[in-house]
Amino acid sequence: xxxxxxxxxxxxxxxxxxxxxxxxxxxxxxxxxxxxxxxxxxxxxxxxxxxxxxxxxxxxxxxxxxxxxxxxxxxxxxxxxxxxxxxxxxxxxxxxxxxxxxxxxxxxxxxxxxxxxxxxxxxxxxxxxxxxxxxxxxxxxxxxxxxxxxxxxxxxxxxxxxxxxxxxxxxxxxxxxxxxxxxxxxxxxxxxxxxxxxxxxxxxxxxxxxxxxxxxxxxxxxxxxxxxxxxxxxxxxxxxxxxxxxxxxxxxxxxxxxxxxxxxxxxxxxxxxxxxxxxxxxxxxxxxxxxxxxxxxxxxxxxxxxxxxxxxxxxxxxxxxxxxxxxxxxxxxxxxxxxxxxxxxxxxxxxxxxxxxxxxxxxxxxxxxxxxxxxxxxxxxxxxxxxxxxxxxxxxxxxxxxxxxxxxxxxxxxxxxxxxxxxxxxxxxxxxxxxxxxxxxxxxxxxxxxxxxxxxxxxxxxxxxxxxxxxxxxxxxxxxxxxxxxxxxxxxxxxxxxxxxxxxxxxxxxxxxxxxxxxxxxxxxxxxxxxxxxxxxxxxxxxxxxxxxxxxxxxxxxxxxxxxxxxxxxxxxxxxxxxxxxxxxxxxxxxxxxxxxxxxxxxxxxxxxxxxxxxxxxxxxxxxxxxxxxxxxxxxxxxxxxxxxxxxxxxxxxx
Numbered sequence: 001x002x003x004x005x006x007x008x009x010x011x012x013x014x015x016x017x018x019x020x021x022x023x024x025x026x027x028x029x030x031x032x033x034x035x036x037x038x039x040x041x042x043x044x045x046x047x048x049x050x051x052x053x054x055x056x057x058x059x060x061x062x063x064x065x066x067x068x069x070x071x072x073x074x075x076x077x078x079x080x081x082x083x084x085x086x087x088x089x090x091x092x093x094x095x096x097x098x099x100x101x102x103x104x105x106x107x108x109x110x111x112x113x114x115x116x117x118x119x120x121x122x123x124x125x126x127x128x129x130x131x132x133x134x135x136x137x138x139x140x141x142x143x144x145x146x147x148x149x150x151x152x153x154x155x156x157x158x159x160x161x162x163x164x165x166x167x168x169x170x171x172x173x174x175x176x177x178x179x180x181x182x183x184x185x186x187x188x189x190x191x192x193x194x195x196x197x198x199x200x201x202x203x204x205x206x207x208x209x210x211x212x213x214x215x216x217x218x219x220x221x222x223x224x225x226x227x228x229x230x231x232x233x234x235x236x237x238x239x240x241x242x243x244x245x246x247x248x249x250x251x252x253x254x255x256x257x258x259x260x261x262x263x264x265x266x267x268x269x270x271x272x273x274x275x276x277x278x279x280x281x282x283x284x285x286x287x288x289x290x291x292x293x294x295x296x297x298x299x300x301x302x303x304x305x306x307x308x309x310x311x312x313x314x315x316x317x318x319x320x321x322x323x324x325x326x327x328x329x330x331x332x333x334x335x336x337x338x339x340x341x342x343x344x345x346x347x348x349x350x351x352x353x354x355x356x357x358x359x360x361x362x363x364x365x366x367x368x369x370x371x372x373x374x375x376x377x378x379x380x381x382x383x384x385x386x387x388x389x390x391x392x393x394x395x396x397x398x399x400x401x402x403x404x405x406x407x408x409x410x411x412x413x414x415x416x417x418x419x420x421x422x423x424x425x426x427x428x429x430x431x432x433x434x435x436x437x438x439x440x441x442x443x444x445x446x447x448x449x450x451x452x453x454x455x456x457x458x459x460x461x462x463x464x465x466x467x468x469x470x471x472x473x474x475x476x477x478x479x480x481x482x483x484x485x486x487x488x489x490x491x492x493x494x495x496x497x498x499x500x501x502x503x504x505x506x507x508x509x510x511x512x513x514x515x516x517x518x519x520x521x522x523x524x525x526x527x528x529x530x531x532x533x534x535x536x537x538x539x540x541x542x543x544x545x546x547x548x549x550x551x552x553x554x555x556x557x558x559x560x561x562x563x564x565x566x567x568x569x570x571x572x573x574x575x576x577x578x579x580x581x582x583x584x585x586x587x588x589x590x591x592x593x594x595x596x597x598x599x600x601x602x603x604x605x606x607x608x609x610x611x612x613x614x615x616x617x618x619x620x621x622x623x624x625x626x627x628x629x630x631x632x633x634x635x636x637x638x639x640x641x642x643x644x645x646x647x648x649x650x651x652x653x654x655x
Contacts (some may be wrong), residue, residue: 030576034058036065049126051075065090065105079124084111084169089161110620112170119176143330146266146302153220153259162215164189175236178236179203192216194224194522202237207233210268220259226252233276246280268300268561281350285508289357293318311339320345320353334381335516358508361406361500361516379610393518400523406500406516411526417538420502429546430538437549441533445563450611451572452536454602457491461528465492465521466514492517495535539572540578542630555581557628565616566624569602570595582633589631590625599624 038055045053056070065476083591088107116123166187194598198209200440213224222529227250228234236247255271280288296318300309325339347367349630354362371394378388403409414432418425421491432438441449453460496516501509520526541551548571552560556567561572570591574581584595591599606612 019344022533028224031246032132034060045073050076051081051126061088071111074121075126076504079114079116081115081123082111082113082125085109087111097290104161107161107165108169109167111168112172114172115174117175126382144264145307146261146264146304146306149302150261150266157217157220160215161189162192162216164219175238175242176241177239178268180241182237189215197229200235200237203241205235205237207232207235220222220256222254226254233278244281245277248278250276255409263306266302268302270298272296272298283506285360285506286502288502289355289359289508291355298651305329307338310569311341316321317355318353319349327576332527333383336377336379336381338375340373340375340376341450344370344372344396344467346370359512359515360508361512362404365401365404368399368401369395371395371452372400393522395522400519406512406521407524408500408516411520411530411534413500417494417499417546419498419540423502423504426546427544431534436549438537439547439549439560441529443535444536444560446569447565447612447616448548448560448563449532449536450606451565451568451602452575454606454609454611455572456494456575460491460532463490463492465490465517476592479552490517490529491535494539496520497537501535539575541574542578543633544580553628555626555628555630565603565612566599569599573598573602582632585626585630585634587634589634591625591626 031620035058038058042053043050052072052074054072058066058068059068059602066089068087069085070088071082071087073082077642086106086107086109090105102155112186114123116597124487143250164187166184167189168183168185170181180202181200183199183201187196187198188194192214194211194213195199196209200207200209203355208229209256210229211224213222215222215224226234233248233250234252236245239247251274253271253273256268258269258272260267273293274291275293277291277294278288284405293389294315297314297316298311301310306327306329308329309324311323311325313324315324321343323341323343325337325341327335327337329337331336341649348370350371351362351365351367356363372394373391376388377392380386387636414430414434417429417431418427419429420426429435430438457463493513497503497509497513500516501513503509520531535545537549538611541548542544542554545551545554551571552558556563564610576582577651584592588591603612
């Protein structure tokens with residue numbers, strides 16, 4: 001052997017000897033080390049989490065086994081957070097030597113986690129709130145999302161044993177009387193096979209769940225199915241009692257195929273599917289919403305400065321396939337991107353894929369042909385005015401052969417309209433010549449027509465139901481305000497909402513509104529003039545006042561054809577809030593001076609757009625008087641302040 005080989009052999013022997021010595025030392029002194037570690041943990045729980053961490057007994061068994069008895073975590077002046085009677089575990093010694101904790105085996109019997117909220121106080125507050133003693137310390141955050149999340153997931157999966165047995169371990173939740181318990185009767189993971197038996201109880205139901213399949217925490221793969229033991233639907237606990245959100249499903253299937261780190265990027269690929277998902281909440285719809293079959297083939301990517309759902313992902317609902325793209329990026333500026341791509345799809349497949357109960361007006365609808373659709377949204381936090389909001393819709397021989405609940409073609413003939421007030425239908429209004437108050441469009445003062453268009457939708461006769469720029473400006477303002485501060489509703493949208501839908505503020509109603517408007521505007525079901533005519537004859541203009549004829553008589557005791565510029569502008573100005581008209585007049589019926597600011601603003605806009613000429617206002621009275629039946633309301637004692645609409649709100653369509 002050469003001198004170098006001899007030295008390498010010697011070095012190997014020395015390292016091997018040191019490792020052996022380390023292992024022997026660990027074996028001999030490990031219980032002493034364990035006791036000291038427990039004391040440190042107890043001190044940390046006491047100082048940082050204001051909790052007592054107790055262990056009845058703890059000792060090593062074999063080379064890497066650890067047995068603990070009577071474990072508990074009790075927050076100060078609060079209910080016990082955790083209790084475990086018996087816990088047997090083992091760790092990977094090789095991984096431990098390099099500073100990684102990897103659990104190989106876990107046996108746990110008879111234990112629970114208890115989450116309690118009494119009033120605003122929670123027994124887990126100290127574990128989720130930042131400790132005041134650490135508030136002045138400098139916090140260093142890792143911005144490399146890929147490495148950060150890979151490290152977190154790897155460490156979390158290392159804590160999941162490859163050989164696991166759980167018996168009688170429960171999770172109890174008591175949120176001010178809203179109770180739920182999830183009890184693991186038995187859970188086993190051996191040779192990558194996962195099997196469970198879980199009892200679930202709440203204030204409203206009791207069920208027995210199963211989670212079976214394959215899981216390998218070291219390879220970072222899983223294929224598990226979630227279902228009810230008696231084949232009935234699985235009910236989601238706690239949310240129904242606490243938030244009145246009712247949800248259930250037949251089965252769920254989750255697959256993790258790949259989770260790895262390569263080239264500074266982490267990828268997670270797999271699939272999630274659910275059958276017969278039912279949800280019910282007043283903010284979603286007034287009835288149950290059901291999705292029969294939904295599947296998400298996902299491809300998540302994490303880079304140093306971005307997180308995204310790649311466009312290779314697919315969301316499938318029945319036969320409808322959608323390719324989403326979502327990205328959060330901080331490379332240069334903080335940007336948010338969202339894209340949707342629907343490849344060419346049969347129109348009927350799209351209709352059939354709509355969740356039942358969410359689009360009740362489309363149930364029974366039939367269509368021919370196909371279409372494709374794309375949506376592109378991008379928002380730069382530092383450049384909000386550069387917002388991108390673009391959509392493209394291409395149809396191929398698209399034709400509706402049968403309408404559902406909402407028969408849009410009824411707009412072309414006389415029909416009965418009933419407004420909905422506080423969920424109750426109001427008096428019937430005939431939209432047609434048999435109603436003496438029905439006023440054809442050409443018999444309405446052009447001042448009123450132009451004033452309403454100016455206030456509500458200036459480009460009504462040129463757009464296809466939606467105004468892209470209005471949507472963009474609305475989104476920008478709502479993002480800045482961090483709330484819904486501005487809408488972008490067109491006359492087409494208002495008409496559909498009034499005639500075919502309710503006024504309930506639900507996701508269902510808004511989605512149906514958008515789809516119905518598109519169908520109405522893009523299939524030449526009726527003319528723009530007819531839509532505007534119906535709109536002016538049905539909208540609310542005061543207490544039990546519907547349509548321009550009733551409004552014109554109610555306020556000014558005249559026919560709609562006789563309305564002056566000032567009177568027309570006033571009527572147009574109260575369309576958004578018709579019930580507040582009385583606060584704008586004095587008891588003598590004269591428009592208050594505070595309301596004239598809006599009048600002048602609207603007049604100037606109409607002048608600028610060529611809708612008014614100087615001679616139109618030359619001989620108009622300077623003051624506005626309401627001398628119709630409305631005057632009886634002005635003599636009432638007014639306790640509410642005068643409603644002065646902001647000038648800012650008037651500029652929604654003034655681009």
